Amino acid sequence: MDYLRRFKPELAPTEEELHAIRFPFDPAPPMETLMLHFCGEVRLTQWYKCASEWHTEPVIKHIYETISRDEGRHGGAYLQYMKRALKQGGPSVAAAFAKIGFLMASSQRSDKALHPTNLHVNEALYPQDTIQSRLPNPEWLEHWLDEQIQFDSVWENKVVGGILRNLSNLLGQTFENVRDLNKYRKQMLAAA
Numbered sequence: 001m002d003y004l005r006r007f008k009p010e011l012a013p014t015e016e017e018l019h020a021i022r023f024p025f026d027p028a029p030p031m032e033t034l035m036l037h038f039c040g041e042v043r044l045t046q047w048y049k050c051a052s053e054w055h056t057e058p059v060i061k062h063i064y065e066t067i068s069r070d071e072g073r074h075g076g077a078y079l080q081y082m083k084r085a086l087k088q089g090g091p092s093v094a095a096a097f098a099k100i101g102f103l104m105a106s107s108q109r110s111d112k113a114l115h116p117t118n119l120h121v122n123e124a125l126y127p128q129d130t131i132q133s134r135l136p137n138p139e140w141l142e143h144w145l146d147e148q149i150q151f152d153s154v155w156e157n158k159v160v161g162g163i164l165r166n167l168s169n170l171l172g173q174t175f176e177n178v179r180d181l182n183k184y185r186k187q188m189l190a191a192a
């Protein structure tokens with residue numbers, strides 16, 4: 001924002017625009033929330049990597065490459081908390097991770113980008129209760145993904161693969177697809 005204020009003030013967000021996205025979220029279960037944000041980081045890593053490859057201007061390429069790696073690091077940090085939670089909570093934690101992993105990797109079933117900013121988080125404000133819906137131009141993200149950087153199924157599969165691979169390592173399983181995750185979730189629920 002500071003950069004925009006200095007160099008492109010007409011693109012800097014106004015106080016009013018910022019205020020629109022400051023709204024309370026309904027309470028949510030902690031383990032599902034943790035996994036949700038982990039998946040968000042995996043997705044952002046690929047979005048920015050794709051953007052970096054699409055751009056041709058060297059500084060912009062470098063910026064996207066840098067923030068892509070940064071998102072990867074965020075995912076790594078969440079993973080440490082997930083490992084700890086799993087040690088303490090056992091099967092019910094594993095079931096929560098598998099549940100959200102299933103949801104966030106089921107991108108073929110969704111016409112919206114499966115990122116936390118697209119999810120409904122406040123029942124009383126529905127349907128204006130996603131971050132995306134409260135932006136001045138909610139259609140921007142889909143346009144950026146589909147028309148500009150062309151985040152196609154090859155890239156989407158990298159997101160899904162990243163979620164499945166990380167959960168496989170974390171839970172000591174081999175998840176080939178989201179159905180495997182769902183099966184495992186049911187087993188863990190029964191065990192819990």
Ligand SMILES: [Fe+2]
Pocket residue numbers: 041044070071074
């Ligand atoms: Fe992040």
